Amino acid sequence: MMLNNIIEIVAEHWPDLLEGLGLTLLMALISMSFGTFFGTILAFLKVYSNKVVRAVVTGYIEIIRGTPMLVQIFILYFALPVYGIKLSAFTAAVIGFILNSAAYQAEYTRGAIQSIEKNQMTAARSLGMTKNQAILSIILPQTIKNAIPAWTNEFIYLLKYTSLAYIVGAEELMEKAKVIASRNFLFFEVYVVVAVIYLIIVLLLTWALRKIEQKLDIPGFETVR
Amino acid sequence: MTENRPILTIKNLKKSFGTNEVLKDVSFTMNKGETKVIIGPSGTGKSTLLTCINQLVLPDSGEIFLKDIDVTKAENMNTIRQQIGFVFQDFGLFNHLTALKNVMIGPVKVKKMSKADARDLAIEELKRVGLIEHADKYPAQLSGGQKQRVGIARALAMQPEIILFDEPTSALDPELIGEVLSVMKELARNKMTMLIVTHEMGFARTVSDEIIFMEGGVIVEQGPPEKLFKNPENRRTGEFLFKLTELYGEGD
Numbered sequence: 001m002m003l004n005n006i007i008e009i010v011a012e013h014w015p016d017l018l019e020g021l022g023l024t025l026l027m028a029l030i031s032m033s034f035g036t037f038f039g040t041i042l043a044f045l046k047v048y049s050n051k052v053v054r055a056v057v058t059g060y061i062e063i064i065r066g067t068p069m070l071v072q073i074f075i076l077y078f079a080l081p082v083y084g085i086k087l088s089a090f091t092a093a094v095i096g097f098i099l100n101s102a103a104y105q106a107e108y109t110r111g112a113i114q115s116i117e118k119n120q121m122t123a124a125r126s127l128g129m130t131k132n133q134a135i136l137s138i139i140l141p142q143t144i145k146n147a148i149p150a151w152t153n154e155f156i157y158l159l160k161y162t163s164l165a166y167i168v169g170a171e172e173l174m175e176k177a178k179v180i181a182s183r184n185f186l187f188f189e190v191y192v193v194v195a196v197i198y199l200i201i202v203l204l205l206t207w208a209l210r211k212i213e214q215k216l217d218i219p220g221f222e223t224v225r
Numbered sequence: 226m227t228e229n230r231p232i233l234t235i236k237n238l239k240k241s242f243g244t245n246e247v248l249k250d251v252s253f254t255m256n257k258g259e260t261k262v263i264i265g266p267s268g269t270g271k272s273t274l275l276t277c278i279n280q281l282v283l284p285d286s287g288e289i290f291l292k293d294i295d296v297t298k299a300e301n302m303n304t305i306r307q308q309i310g311f312v313f314q315d316f317g318l319f320n321h322l323t324a325l326k327n328v329m330i331g332p333v334k335v336k337k338m339s340k341a342d343a344r345d346l347a348i349e350e351l352k353r354v355g356l357i358e359h360a361d362k363y364p365a366q367l368s369g370g371q372k373q374r375v376g377i378a379r380a381l382a383m384q385p386e387i388i389l390f391d392e393p394t395s396a397l398d399p400e401l402i403g404e405v406l407s408v409m410k411e412l413a414r415n416k417m418t419m420l421i422v423t424h425e426m427g428f429a430r431t432v433s434d435e436i437i438f439m440e441g442g443v444i445v446e447q448g449p450p451e452k453l454f455k456n457p458e459n460r461r462t463g464e465f466l467f468k469l470t471e472l473y474g475e476g477d
Contacts, residue, residue, distance in 0.1 A: 119313060119315050119316075120317065120319060122313070122317060123311075123317030123319065124319070125306065126279055126281060126306055126309075126313075126317075127306065127307070127330075127334075127335055127379070127383060128307035128335040129303065133334050133335070137330060137334055138319055138321075138330075141321045145321060218321060218363050219363040219365040219366045220320050220321075220363050220365030221321070221365075
């Protein structure tokens with residue numbers, strides 16, 4: 001009975017579900033890329049810049065981490081139009097995800113930077129490298145290798161958090177499911193289907209990231225977990 | 226044998242950390258091709274002296290001349306550091322790079338040498354320290370002695386005027402010390418200018434042109450090894466050398 005319903009839902013609504021999944025993946029991909037990019041920059045600013053910049057970065061991280069993401073997305077979507085800035089549901093949600101991911105990743109990545117042995121910077125400077133050369137050629141590559149396990153976790157969270165975008169009406173997987181379920185009232189079956197889709201995507205993502213991690217593995221870094 | 230103008234001139238160098246006066250008025254010179262060994266009890270400023278020379282630690286006062294450039298007043302320290310090799314007690318190899326790339330990266334990034342030229346140079350330097358067959362290994366795959374020899378090759382690849390060694394064998398298992406010392410001996414034979422902080426008395430005695438004995442932030446005595454070992458002017462020099470020789474042996 002239930003299985004039949006599930007098969008029926010998939011057979012009937014797969015184009016909708018696929019469309020929703022497409023948007024979910026797009027949101028996740030954009031948020032991951034920019035979140036990682038800005039998070040890495042924030043982390044390096046927090047470790048290597050002057051006091052003022054460090055304070056600003058710390059303030060940003062604390063504010064973002066200290067407030068619910070949903071509140072942030074609501075501010076972006078419902079409050080900004082009052083000041084003339086009108087964002088689509090998709091854009092508002094993605095900006096919220098990026099702001100959040102950058103803040104969390106800044107902290108993971110800062111940890112990854114600070115776990116690098118101090119002699120790496122000293123040795124680089126003693127060869128005559130500038131501080132920026134040392135950061136780019138020596139510290140950054142080691143940071144990335146150290147940070148990959150934390151990034152894997154972050155990407156999985158982020159992929160699942162994109163489901164929050166349905167609250168402002170972005171037509172991603174969760175929103176599609178809600179619409180389908182409100183039409184046929186098969187809430188349980190519809191959300192089981194959606195849960196399985198998320199699970200498959202997360203497992204694939206985990207597998208892919210582990211492959212990347214293995215590919216980047218070099219002796220001396222493989223034990224960093 | 227040696228040129229008239231010293232490679233390195235240290236004048237009245239002073240450095241304190243807080244109230245701890247680590248270097249109290251240190252002066253000496255080094256000529257091209259000389260090997261000098263600094264010895265002395267721990268905490269007497271030997272390592273601080275080396276790190277002041279390449280400005281990893283900034284001295285409070287005094288002058289440091291690399292040939293005729295005052296290092297302490299240099300506008301661009303990076304161009305000067307290129308000319309001062311540094312070999313660390315804890316090796317300081319770049320953990321994410323193979324031995325070959327560890328040696329290449331200085332010439333490529335700092336001297337803007339082409340990768341092909343830097344590779345040829347790095348291969349030469351790795352051959353010189355006897356590690357060419359380990360060129361593609363990462364630091365984690367090398368023994369301590371091999372790591373330190375890569376460290377020396379990395380310093381050599383910059384073709385520096387002088388190499389500073391900060392206790393290069395102190396972190397090594399006893400059976401690995403010999404391979405590093407023999408590389409350093411070979412460098413001394415080829416007239417590389419070297420300033421070495423070490424406790425290896427055998428090496429100091431047989432290889433160095435001069436021994437500098439430091440204690441309490443000052444140079445107590447300096448001179449040719451045979452003189453310091455056989456009839457030191459200062460009683461403390463004699464006592465310290467006797468104790469170290471007892472501990473570490475006379476070497477080969």
